[in-house]
Amino acid sequence: MTLKSGRDSCVAIFPRVENGHTVPAVETLYKFARALEVSMYQLLYDGEEPPGLPVSHNPKVSKDKAWGARGKDAFMLRNFSRLLGRIDAADRKLLFAMAQKMAGTR
Numbered sequence: 001m002t003l004k005s006g007r008d009s010c011v012a013i014f015p016r017v018e019n020g021h022t023v024p025a026v027e028t029l030y031k032f033a034r035a036l037e038v039s040m041y042q043l044l045y046d047g048e049e050p051p052g053l054p055v056s057h058n059p060k061v062s063k064d065k066a067w068g069a070r071g072k073d074a075f076m077l078r079n080f081s082r083l084l085g086r087i088d089a090a091d092r093k094l095l096f097a098m099a100q101k102m103a104g105t106r
Contacts, residue, residue: 013028
């Protein structure tokens, strides 16, 4: 991780987090995930299978009304899923980097 982040101080935080002496900020977790080239949820998730889709506990939002459940959104989501499964890792990384830049996140 030091090589990717360019900082030696980054490694010093690992034992403090592991031993419960400090709680990293979301930004720090994001940097860890980027340096390790994993999704952020993988830092926090402890299961064998990937987590399922989030469930809305809002009674006004049913599963049929969730984004991507029906209509044009479902068509678009299926196409994104199918096409993202076909591209190679380098192109996927470039696409997500461009999307993050457009969204204004780092």
